[in-house]
Amino acid sequence: MFHLLRHRLAMAGLFLLMAIWGQLVAGNAWAQSAAPATAGQVESLKESVLTLNRDLLILEEELLYPASTQIAVYVSMDLGQYFALDAIKLEINNQLVASELYTDKQTNALFRGGVQRLYIGNLKSGEHEISAFFTGRGPQQDYKRGAKITINKNQEPVVLELKIVDSTAQLQPEFSIKQWQM
Amino acid sequence: MRLLRCRLLALLVSPLLATAFSVAAEEKPKTAVADLRYGVALFHYYQQDYVNAIAELMVADARNGIQGHSDNPELIAGGISLAFGMQNHAESVFSQILQDERRPQSVRDAAWFYLGKLYYTRGDWVAAEQSFNRVSADFKPALRAQLQALQINIRIRDKRYAELTPKTVEQSELRGWNPYALYNLGAAHAREGNFTQAQLFFNALADIDIAKDPRTRATQWALQDKSSTALGYSYLAEKKYAAAIREFTRVRLDGIYANQALLGYGWAAVAQEEYTTALQPWQLLRSRSLIYPAVQESLLALPFAYEKLNAQGEAVAAYELAEELLAREIQLIRDMRATLTEGELLTLIDAKPMAVEEARKALQNDEEGQGLTAVIADDGQNWLKLDGTSIIKTRSAYMSELFAQTRFQTAVLELRDLLRLQRLLQNWQPKLIAYRELLLEKQALRGRQEQQLTQSAFALQAQQLQQRRDQFATRLQQIIAADDYLALADADTRALQERVTRAGQTIARMQAAGQQTDELAQRQKMFAGILLWRAAQHYPIALAEQQRELAQIDSALASVIKTQTHIDEITATSLDIQPVLARLQTLQQETATQLHATEQLIAQQTRVLREQVDQQLASHEKRLKNYLSQAHLAVARLYDAELRRQPE
Numbered sequence: 097m098f099h100l101l102r103h104r105l106a107m108a109g110l111f112l113l114m115a116i117w118g119q120l121v122a123g124n125a126w127a128q129s130a131a132p133a134t135a136g137q138v139e140s141l142k143e144s145v146l147t148l149n150r151d152l153l154i155l156e157e158e159l160l161y162p163a164s165t166q167i168a169v170y171v172s173m174d175l176g177q178y179f180a181l182d183a184i185k186l187e188i189n190n191q192l193v194a195s196e197l198y199t200d201k202q203t204n205a206l207f208r209g210g211v212q213r214l215y216i217g218n219l220k221s222g223e224h225e226i227s228a229f230f231t232g233r234g235p236q237q238d239y240k241r242g243a244k245i246t247i248n249k250n251q252e253p254v255v256l257e258l259k260i261v262d263s264t265a266q267l268q269p270e271f272s273i274k275q276w277q278m
Numbered sequence: 279m280r281l282l283r284c285r286l287l288a289l290l291v292s293p294l295l296a297t298a299f300s301v302a303a304e305e306k307p308k309t310a311v312a313d314l315r316y317g318v319a320l321f322h323y324y325q326q327d328y329v330n331a332i333a334e335l336m337v338a339d340a341r342n343g344i345q346g347h348s349d350n351p352e353l354i355a356g357g358i359s360l361a362f363g364m365q366n367h368a369e370s371v372f373s374q375i376l377q378d379e380r381r382p383q384s385v386r387d388a389a390w391f392y393l394g395k396l397y398y399t400r401g402d403w404v405a406a407e408q409s410f411n412r413v414s415a416d417f418k419p420a421l422r423a424q425l426q427a428l429q430i431n432i433r434i435r436d437k438r439y440a441e442l443t444p445k446t447v448e449q450s451e452l453r454g455w456n457p458y459a460l461y462n463l464g465a466a467h468a469r470e471g472n473f474t475q476a477q478l479f480f481n482a483l484a485d486i487d488i489a490k491d492p493r494t495r496a497t498q499w500a501l502q503d504k505s506s507t508a509l510g511y512s513y514l515a516e517k518k519y520a521a522a523i524r525e526f527t528r529v530r531l532d533g534i535y536a537n538q539a540l541l542g543y544g545w546a547a548v549a550q551e552e553y554t555t556a557l558q559p560w561q562l563l564r565s566r567s568l569i570y571p572a573v574q575e576s577l578l579a580l581p582f583a584y585e586k587l588n589a590q591g592e593a594v595a596a597y598e599l600a601e602e603l604l605a606r607e608i609q610l611i612r613d614m615r616a617t618l619t620e621g622e623l624l625t626l627i628d629a630k631p632m633a634v635e636e637a638r639k640a641l642q643n644d645e646e647g648q649g650l651t652a653v654i655a656d657d658g659q660n661w662l663k664l665d666g667t668s669i670i671k672t673r674s675a676y677m678s679e680l681f682a683q684t685r686f687q688t689a690v691l692e693l694r695d696l697l698r699l700q701r702l703l704q705n706w707q708p709k710l711i712a713y714r715e716l717l718l719e720k721q722a723l724r725g726r727q728e729q730q731l732t733q734s735a736f737a738l739q740a741q742q743l744q745q746r747r748d749q750f751a752t753r754l755q756q757i758i759a760a761d762d763y764l765a766l767a768d769a770d771t772r773a774l775q776e777r778v779t780r781a782g783q784t785i786a787r788m789q790a791a792g793q794q795t796d797e798l799a800q801r802q803k804m805f806a807g808i809l810l811w812r813a814a815q816h817y818p819i820a821l822a823e824q825q826r827e828l829a830q831i832d833s834a835l836a837s838v839i840k841t842q843t844h845i846d847e848i849t850a851t852s853l854d855i856q857p858v859l860a861r862l863q864t865l866q867q868e869t870a871t872q873l874h875a876t877e878q879l880i881a882q883q884t885r886v887l888r889e890q891v892d893q894q895l896a897s898h899e900k901r902l903k904n905y906l907s908q909a910h911l912a913v914a915r916l917y918d919a920e921l922r923r924q925p926e
Contacts, residue, residue, distance in 0.1 A: 131330055134883060137363050138692050141879060145699045145872050146329070150336040152706055159713055159858070170314050205324035211317025257314065276314070 127187050157216075165218040166253035169194070169226070173206040175262035178234050180270035181206065184258065186215055187228040193217060214258065219249045228258045245273040253278055296377045316344045316351055321534065323354070328362035329698055353388055363695055363698070365396050372396070391425055403432050427455035434466045444482035457483055465508065473512040480509040484528070503535040508540050514549070523804050526559075537563060537572035544579060548723050553586040568607050570678060572897075574905055578604060581912065590916060597913045604906040611676070611899045615892055620884040623891070627690055628697045668781040680894040689890070693883045696876055703873040710866045717862065721855045740838045747831045767813035768819035775813075778806045 161168075170188055173179075181203050186194040194215035198206075206212060227244045247254055255276040263270045302500045315338040322331035335355050338344050344351040356371035372389040381389075394409030410425050417425070424625060430447070434489045447459050463478030483505045486498070512524035523546045529539035540559040547556035558581065563576035577600035584593035680686050764775055781802045787796045 098510065110902045134367075134692060134879065134886075135363075137879060138696065139366055141697065141872070141875055142362065142364055143367060145703065147334055148334050148335060148865065148868050148872055149329070149702060149706075152710075152869070153333060153337050154863060155858070155865060156709070156713070159716065163843060170318070170510075172314075172317060187583075201325045202321075208320070208340050209317065210321025211314050212321050213318050214315075215329060225755050231899065255314065 102164060107259060156211055161216055161218060163253045164251045165220070165249075166222045167215075167217055167219045167249070168213060168253065168255070169215040169228075169256045169258060171196075171206065171212040171214050171258045171260075173203075173260045178262050179232050179239060180229075180234070181230065181232045181260065183231040184214065186258075187227040187229075188219070189216075189225055190227075199259075207238050211257075219254065221251070222247050226273065228271070228273060230258075230260065234268065237270065241269075241271045243273045245275065249274060288752060294365070298849070301705075304869070309655050313338075313344045316354075319351075319354065319358075321805050323358055323361075326361075328358055332359050332362060333511060353385060356389070362398060362806065363691060365400065365524055369393065369396055383414055383416065387413050388421075388505055391417065391421055394459045395427070395428070398428055398432070403435055407432050419451070423451060423453035423455055425449050427452050427459050430459050431462060434462055439463060446726060447479075447482075457486060457498060460486075461501055461505055464505065469510060476512050477509055480505045484509070499530065500534060502770070503533040503539075504528045504856050507535040507539045507542065510539060510546070514542060514546055514563060517549070519546045519550045524573065537566065540573040541575060541579070543577070544583070546584070548583065551584045551586075551692060556583045557587075569604055572899065574604070574902060575606070578905060578908055578912070583679045585916075590920065594913060594916050595910050599824050601906060601913065604902055605908060608902045608906065611895050611902065614676075618891060620733060620888045623887055624693075624697070624880070624884055627693050648700075677894060681889060686887075689883060689887050693880065693887065696880045696883060698872065700876045703869055703876060706869050707866075707873070710869065714859070714862055714866070717855055717859050721859075724855065735763055740835075740842055743835055743838060747828070747835055747875065751828055754828060757824075758821070763810060763813040763817040766824065767809075768816060769818075771812050772818070774805075775809050778802060778809060782806070790915060 117197045150165065150203065171261075173181065181198050185192060185199050196202075196212075198215060200210065207265060213269075223246060225246050227242060229240070229242045231238075232239050233239070243258065244255065247256075255278055257274045257276060259270075259274055261270045261272065262268075307590045315334055318332045319334040319338075322328070322334060329424040331709040332355075335344070335358070338351075352375055356368045356375070359365075359368040359371060372393040374407070375389040376386060376393070390412040394406045394808060397403075397406035407429065410429055413422070413425060417457065430450075430452075442463055444460060447456065447463065450456075450458055450459070460479045464476045464483065467476035467479065468475070473723070484502055485503070506525045506528040510522045510529075513519070513522035513525060523543055526543040526546065528862065529535050540563045543559040544556040544563070547553070547559075552765060557580065560580045563573050566573045566582055568574060568577075577596075579591040580829070581596035581600065584590075584596060742808050756762070764772065768773065781798075785795045785802055786796050788798070
């Protein structure tokens with residue numbers, strides 16, 4: 097098909113055109129298959145390591161945060177049209193225990209329905225005050241708001257959810273703390 | 279429930295839609311989660327943190343599973359496994375879902391689709407097509423578009439694409455996949471030598487309006503450039519040189535296919551014996567970076583045109599320049615091969631991934647792709663979208679061909695995952711040492727406490743104290759109830775009271791014996807009254823003292839009870855240390871074993887990658903050496919011809 101051109105190319109000793117042509121039409125522009133030789137080995141290793149990691153996580157939690165003293169605090173965002181989260185500070189009995197400056201990736205993950213485990217720690221039995229301070233931007237103004245809850249710690253783990261919810265009625269965000277019954 | 283499932287589908291497809299050509303519908307924001315652990319898994323997954331996402335689901339599964347999210351956790355587990363390259367695990371999850379006929383159609387559709395994608399990735403086209411065919415017509419349009427694009431690809435592989443036309447492709451609702459399908463079909467026809475058919479598809483692609491979205495515009499331009507270049511070469515093959523030149527001129531001069539187009543332009547002109555016209559693109563080409571094969575070829579093509587124009591002097595000069603430049607480039611490649619180590623490759627792949635824009639800037643700073651600069655991309659790359667984007671990007675022409683191969687991208691993904699696992703295991707090691715020390719310390723503390731308890735007979739003491747307290751309180755209560763002043767009288771009064779009592783007994787005996795005791799009895803009664811009066815005077819003070827004493831006992835007892843409760847709590851909540859220590863030790867050993875296995879695989883994989891890169895550079899070196907030989911020969915030939923022309 098390329099006989100004339102080939103002749104000329106052969107004269108100059110050049111065959112790159114054929115190579116270029118080959119590259120341009122070879123395979124597909126996307127969606128090629130891949131079956132690397134080590135795939136089975138790698139997947140098997142992944143499964144083993146992830147199983148081991150699971151066992152280690154369970155052991156770690158039992159060791160460091162036994163249920164009788166455990167407190168875990170999560171962050172969730174419902175909708176988030178009226179609030180772009182920048183930071184959260186968490187205090188227990190007026191002591192700062194956790195703070196987070198949020199990246200775009202994190203806020204996007206929250207916006208899409210992800211829930212962040214902000215803090216896990218231990219608490220003595222008795223009454224405690226948990227406070228959260230939210231900083232961020234709204235469509236009209238910047239926000240710095242707080243939410244507070246007093247809990248009574250007993251032998252059961254305490255699970256709290258810091259909720260950022262859009263109030264469609266007030267066209268602004270609402271911040272609250274929900275205690276989950278375990 | 280339906281809403282949740284819709285959102286789940288959006289979640290599963292989201293990485294795929296992130297590809298440059300995909301047109302994602304406006305994503306609906308989140309959902310309230312019924313189980314926080316499910317939300318935490320999603321939080322990690324959305325940030326491409328697959329290890330932690332899987333870990334969250336696995337831990338939840340080991341306990342009581344995710345509650346309140348119906349089929350979603352299973353689908354999510356399958357999706358995440360697939361994204362993390364665990365195809366076998368994903369296959370078993372999806373197959374399990376499909377075994378249950380009662381599952382909703384939307385869930386079954388998603389499972390069939392991802393199962394099909396999984397088979398497709400493995401190259402099992404028959405199984406892939408069978409799975410895709412099971413997906414219902416109600417499947418989410420964005421995913422359905424991708425499914426149809428994959429089906430077209432399978433038909434291309436099986437050479438069952440003859441009846442497909444640009445029109446049928448248009449009607450397939452391929453959305454963002456449409457340009458790819460058009461290009462692939464054009465290329466397939468071109469490979470078969472059906473240039474007329476190929477041109478139909480390439481022309482259809484060239485006619486697409488470039489999207490306004492800047493994220494997709496660059497990709498669309500690149501694909502159109504590729505299409506025009508391929509079209510130009512297909513016209514060249516058909517000896518339609520003017521048409522070929524027309525197509526080559528449509529390629530943007532700053533695009534990645536400009537060099538190939540300029541080269542083709544020149545050869546199309548040469549084919550028409552328009553050598554002066556050929557000089558223009560080739561001169562421009564020669565001024566570009568020598569790293570590109572088309573530029574390297576222009577070093578020889580340009581003097582070839584000079585020769586045809588009988589400009590022998592310019593031809594010799596150009597060949598000699600080519601000799602010099604090629605020799606320098608060959609040395610550069612040799613240096614690269616000598617200095618490229620497995621360690622450098624590992625450092626590159628383990629580097630912090632860059633966002634798309636950041637990666638673009640970093641690569642732009644690599645002057646015209648002179649070095650081997652490459653970056654790891656952070657645009658949501660994973661095993662699911664291996665087909666759509668590159669995890670490793672470069673501008674180096676020497677590497678771009680290799681990097682474009684799925685085999686290479688797969689190997690890089692594998693290596694990146696292995697490095698993540700290595701880091702995970704490495705992070706556990708110091709923690710496990712600390713936990714072991716913690717347990718040993720706890721064990722020692724418990725031993726000391728137990729010893730202390732044994733020595734002080736703590737529990738017995740507490741019990742005795744309580745008994746004493748109770749007796750004391752009862753007696754005090756009785757005294758108060760009976761106004762028993764004498765019970766709290768001082769020692770002297772109580773001694774006198776005893777004497778008065780004894781006197782009373784004596785008087786009674788005397789009365790029994792018939793003796794006169796009236797006077798004695800009166801005196802005894804008077805003394806008794808005096809003593810009672812004395813005791814009554816002292817009673818409030820004595821009572822207050824007794825009550826204070828009782829309060830002190832109560833306080834001491836409360837303290838004892840508190841300590842006892844604390845000890846009970848420790849005993850109740852403490853782990854049984856020995857079994858935990860044994861468990862910890864097993865896990866420590868397992869961590870070391872897995873780390874060793876991971877490091878071995880990393881070394882093996884790095885070696886493979888290093889060889890691939892070296893082979894690629896070697897093939898470039900070989901081609902350059904070939905050009906250099908041709909340049910030597912051409913110079914010799916021209917000097918020889920000139921020598922023959924000179925009069926003896």
